[in-house]
Structure formats: C-alpha cells, structure tokens
Amino acid sequence: MPELPEVETVRRALERRVLGRVITDYEVGRPAFNRPIPAEALRGLKGSRITAVHRRGKYLLLHLSQGGRLVCHLGMSGSISFSGDEGHVRFRFTAGGVTVRIHDPRRFGRVGCRLPELGPEPLSPAFRPDSLFSALSGRRAPVKALLLDQAVVAGVGNIYATEALYRAGIRPDRPARRVTRAEAGRLCREIKLVLRRAIRAGGTTLNDQAFKDPEGRPGRFALMTAVYGRETGACGHALKATARPIAGRTSLYCPRCQA
C-alpha cells in the first residue's frame, strides 16, 4: 500500500519524467475513482506546464503553470506507470510525450485539487519528540491509532507504524497517554529512521503484485521489515496480533520486546 516512502518514490520518478513538460491531453477512466474528479481540477489542465512535483504525506501534488494544482492520492491499491499494463486505469494524462497512468483496482484513490489538514511531515524538523509527546498526551486511543491519524503525523500507514512501534519497544495497543516523554522521543526517531530506510529501498512491495514504481520496479523494503508481514520478529521471537484490530488494521507486535 502506498505510504510515504512509496509516494516519495513515485514523486521522484514523476519529477524525472514530466517536470517542466506541458500536459497535452488527459482522460478520465470509466469508471474512475469512487469519488468523481471535480471539474475544478480538470479546468485548464490541457496546455498547463508542470512546474513542480511535490509530496505532502501520502499526497502527490503537481503544480501547474496556470496557477492550479492536481492533488493525487493512491488510496491503498493505486499505482502510477509510464508504460506497460493498461488495467484499471482511472486517470491518465500525457505530458511532453510521456503518458502517466493512475491504476487503481479498488478505486480508493482520488484526484482533485484540495488537500486536507495534515500533521507535520515526519522527515521535517517540524516533527519533533516534544510535539509528538504532546499529540499523544491525554489521549485514550491506542498509540498506533494516533500514528495512523494523518492530522497527527502525515504519511504513516500500517506498515511503517508497525515497524516504528516495534523498534521503539512500544505495544501498538498501549493507550497513547501512557507513552512517556522518553518513549515518544524514541518513537519519533524510529519513525524518521524507518521512513528514510524505506525511501532508500524504493518502498515496500509485498508479494509480487502490490506496489511498483512508475518504471515498473518493485520496492525492496519488504525484505527489510522487522515485523510487518512476518511470523517471527527480527528479535527471533514469535509475533502476536493484538486482541482486536486498531483503527481497523491488524496489528502485529512482539510480546517480549514491546511493552
């Protein structure tokens, strides 16, 4: 599933291929996403030059010369490709002769021009131990539910929340207000570390399908996870799932290393 490292991998590929190019054509898939693409997002798209390719959390932002922008979210099954597979194309555009296709079998993705309120970028200096600690303090919800909340920190999903909590030694179902200041500091550092590593690996590709970068290459981080998608943790202990899912996600942890 595309989380921050996967989206960043896509962003870099888009930057290489379409930055500075003029959009000559676009087409909305039938059916498109669950939510229709607002007319506002498509207005003036043809003839616009792509002046910047940015990322905010899990959102991709294509800034356009005519002042607007295209905001894309890949949902959980979305991917972008420059060539090959034509299946489940929900939106496509051509810029400078390069065709960019957004595929999304489950149609959870979105294209528009609005960005919701998001928490700090986890890799920026704005995401600090003390700010994470204050976001957690007083909250009864499980700490993992808050990491998945995009208003607390932008871009973290199930894979990287699971990994960071394991590395920080914190059980995912611990009430957030029971996380100490020191632990919040460790958690903050581990989130940054795991995201940086995953970006370097080109993201996480589970199984054979799942995520591929726009050139069709799988990410290599699945081979490096300590917990996610495993039965035994990197510590060598058997992993357990929490009694109930957290924020609707199955949550693995090590009963011996995480408290």
Add this chain to the structure above:
DNA sequence: TTAAATTCCTGTAAGC
C-alpha cells in the same frame, strides 16, 4: 471532544 464503527472495492488466499 474523542473514539469506534462503517463505508467504499476487488484481488488474493484460505476453506469446504
């Protein structure tokens, strides 16, 4: 105010 549940959707895998 916060938190939990529900909704969207379909490819994959497990079970009978």
Add this chain to the structure above:
DNA sequence: TGCTTACAGGAATTTA
C-alpha cells in the same frame, strides 16, 4: 477442481 467466504486497508463519514 471449483465454488464461497474472509481478508486486506486509507480516509471520509456516521454513530456512540
């Protein structure tokens, strides 16, 4: 072998 069922999850929305 072939069918049915459960499961996966990001974020918006609804309910408690």
